[in-house]
Amino acid sequence: MIVSSQGPVDLIVTDPDGFTITPDTIVPSDLEYLREIPGILYYSEMEKGLDGNPIDRVYSPLVKTGDYTIKVIPGENFSSGSKYWLNFSFGKHLLILSDGAPVSQISSQVYRVHVKEDYSIELLSN
16 A cells, blocks of 8 residues: 655555654664554654655555555655655555645644555545
């Protein structure tokens, strides 16, 4: 399972069992700080998107049935014209949650994605 965003935004993702990961979730280790809930959720900002901002990814080695909640929060360096893109995917399934929405219009909206028993996915109304 992967939740990915492009644009000057960060993510807060909660899985169906209530585990939540944010950009501030950190597990210290001897070599580096890891942004993870070990074995459950991982947060990365490795590569840059076309706009120069990091592509944020929250991923999990497993897909759980139930509701995932995804909150998008504006990053530190956004301008009034900044936009963001947001996807939820696993395997061959892709759900586009935002396709260039203005960052300036992010409010308290939470995206809720439901993974059914047959592993189909749907966006639930907010």
